[in-house]
Amino acid sequence: MAPLPHRPDAAPPARIGLDRAEAVVVERYARLVRLAHLVLPPALGRHRRVLLAHGVVQRALPGLTTGRGQVPVPDGSTDPVGYAWVRGQVLSAALAFEHRPRLWPRRLPPPRALRPGLPAVWGLRFFPRAGGTEELALDRVLTEVSGPVRAAFALDALEELGTEDVAALLAAAGVADPEAALKAAAGVRARTGEAAGVLLASQEFDPCQVQTRPTDLLSRRRKGRLVGAGLVAVAASCALAVSGPAPVPGPEVSEADGRGGVAPVAEARGGTPALNPALLGRTDAAQWADTARVDFTAWPARGGRTEDTELLGRALRAWSSPEAAGVKLARSRTTPVVPPAGPPRLLYAGDVAGAAVVLLHDGARAARYAEPLNGSSPPSLEVARTDEADVTTAAALVVSRTESGVRFLLAPWVSEAGTRDLLRPGGDARKLRVDEDGVTEAVAGPPVAGAACERWPVVRLRSSSRIVEDHAFLVTDLGELTAAHLSYTPLPGSGAKARAPREATGEAALAAWARVGCRLAGLERSGVRSVNTWDFAEQALPEEAGRAVWGCTRVSTWRGPGHVLVHLRPESGRAAPVRLVGESGPTAACSRFGQHLVASTAWRAPSGRWYALAAGSREVRGLTVSGHERERGRTAAVRTDGEPDPRVTGHLPGGDQLTELEYR
Incomplete structure (x- = not known):
């Protein structure tokens, strides 16, 4: 989508002719509708937002003056002045939908959005086609900012206008503080980088390419x-x-x-199969012990309301069209919320902690629908990615989250459940009570963001011996529908082969996690699948100050890319602080596709002298610390005159070099 020529010295006229405006609208219709769609409030819902975007552009024509003699020459060339005028009209109209009268209910759309107008559609709902994970992430960011910020971002990234031009357009459209909008839009642009224009040009933000649902x-x-x-x-x-x-x-x-209620979806003649409770998939209760695919597809339908077709119908309609169902929607980062393509699988339906809960699975995502039994608040829907789940990442789903704690629905292959404090490795696990449907008692949640990290509850599960022998593992709640799996990779041994991650249940694993567990804070609702802590090197500290372990904690997401934290842990007791020496992402580092690693940090000995410390992973044969000669081995400690700012290069077999991760 090439930008139009722009002439900042040629201001658009106060009015243009009708024929000229119509020519501009027809020529640049898709571009103008995309701009209006980006600026309109996301709270309107996808269907209303699509229709209003078309309506805003179609009503951008001036009055009945024809303006003959101002029509663009009929050679298909662009009219930048006419386009600038029409764009200003579209921008002003779209921003007007952001305004609400004083005391206007927040749950209602702005008054302008309630006015009837064309185009109008009966019997269908329109939604832009879903884009990729980057587009979904950008869409989530845009829903969190105001209309002027969205307008500034779109004019910058989509229209490719300069800062002064954007500020002038916003002021002309009635924005009270264009500078603040530009500053906030720059923050959004910084999170998307150079790909912002490409993302905005995708089908995720194109109201001219839509899919329909009844x-x-x-x-x-x-x-x-x-x-x-x-x-x-x-x-x-x-x-x-x-x-x-x-x-x-x-x-x-x-x-x-x-009865005054809604008839079951199964009674709707010709209804969508995905909305029919009678077509919900149900797995045999014993299949998990007789299949090689041990994931959510092996979960049977459990709970006391699995035959409640009215409840199941409401859950299906909520997933199919959250806006129409009036539910509060939450999703993990990068999780698409498009309706299921076919009938999903029923995992659970029952009453838990004062709410009727339905858990569904469509093969790649899990969804939890919950409606309070006392009607105190609207129903809610949460959707999370679960593609390629396995025996550990498909072992538990959050079925309820209240002030008293989190309740999990456990997989049918879990034979034993307990809870323990991750920050106290010497403590004992407490057995969790689990009812006949697999729902646990309430487990205390992790500390909230900003609070002191004094404990971190985790759940310890053990798989049945019918599928695996003596397999225990840890999962933790990070504020999402799925639980995150915790694992540990120990220090390299004397053998030639690299060690694989193992369950974080042994003594060394618990000791390592006790030191880095609080680093899990801040990962809430970021689509985390698993977290592994890898101890890649051990070093004797200078001046006989003890030993320290170099570790890398990798946060892997359901989407694939991960985030890593590299740290140095002095082995002088739990009270000794863990030094964060590197952070990067998205990256493949510290995974089986990124097994080579070097790191460095400045360290001050008890005597007050400064040293540059460096370490490398198993394959590193030598280290070069900036300003010093190469040293053999996987660790190095170089004394410096003052506080150093070391940079290290690792040398691999065959002559390849390895640089340390940069902070990003």
Whole structure:
């Protein structure tokens, strides 16, 4: 999508002719609709936002003046002045939807969004096609900022205008503080980098390429019956007025309508299969012990309300169209929230901690629908990625999160469950009570962001011997539907082969995690699949100050890319601080696809002298610390005159060199 020529010295006219404006709208319609869609408030919902974006552009034409003689020459060339005028009209109209009168309810769209207008659609809902994970992440960022910030970001990244031009356009559109909007938009641009324009040009933000879904078929059917009954009553009244009193048969009311509730989705003729509770997948209760695919597909349907078709229907409709169902939506980062393509699998339906809960799985995602039994708040829907889950990452789902703690629904292959404090390796695990459906008692959650990290509860699970022998592992809650799996890779041994990650249940693993466990804070709702701590080197500290272990903690996401923290842990007790010496991401470092690593840090001995410390992973044969000669081996300690700022290069077999991770 090439940018239009822009002339900052040629301000758009106060008004242009109708023919000229129409030519600009037709020529650049898709671009203008995309701009309007980006600026309109996300709270309107995807369907209304798509229609309003088209309506804003179509109503951008001026009055009835034809403006003959101002029509662009008919050679297809662009009219930058006319486009600038129309763009300003579109921008002003889209920003106007952000304004709410004083005391206007926050749960309602702005007044302008409630006005009827064209285009209008009956019976269908429109949604832009889903993009990739980067587009979804950008969309999430844009929903958190105001309309002026979205406008500034779009004019910068999509229209490629300069700062002064953007500020002038925002001021002309009625933005009170264009400079603040530009500053906030620069922060959004910094998070997306040079790819911002490419992302905004994708189908995720294109309201001209949409997919369709039906509206709530049952609600439509019920309303149609009510309208029909009203029409019959009107006709009867008219007949009575003409011919006098006569018995008129009333409309028949079905049993479902007589209850005043919504009929089950299964009764909807011609309904979407994904919305039919009767077509929900249900796995045999014993399949988990007789399959090579031990993941969510092996979970049977459990709970006391698995036959409650009304509850299941509401959960399916909520996943299919959260806006239409009026649910509060949450998702893990990079998780698409498009409706399931076919009937999902039922994992659980029952009452937990004062809410009716339904857990569903569509093969790549898990969804939790919850509605309070007392109706104190709207229903909620949470969706999380689960693609390529295994015996550990598919071992537990959060079925309830309340002030009293978190309750998990455990996999059918979990034979034993307990909880322990990750920060106290010498403590004993406490057994968790689990009901007959696999729901645990409440487990205390981790410390909230900003609070003192004095404990970190984790759940210790053991798989049944029917699928694996003596396999225990740890998972922890990071604020998402899925639990994160914790593992540990010990120091290199004397053998030639690298060690593989193992479960974080042994003495060395628990001791390492006790020192770095608080680093899990801040990872909430970031799509974490697993976290592994790898001790890649051990070093004797200068001046006989003891020993220290170099470690790398890798946070792996369901999407694939990971984030790593490189640290130095002096072995002088749990109270000794852990020194963070490197941080990077997204990166493959500290995984099986990034097994080579070097790191360095400045260290001050108890005597007050400064040293540059460096270490490398198993394959490193020598180290060169900046300003000093190469040293053999995998560790180095170089005394310096003052506090150093070391840089280290590792030397691998065959002559390859390895540099340390940069902070990013």
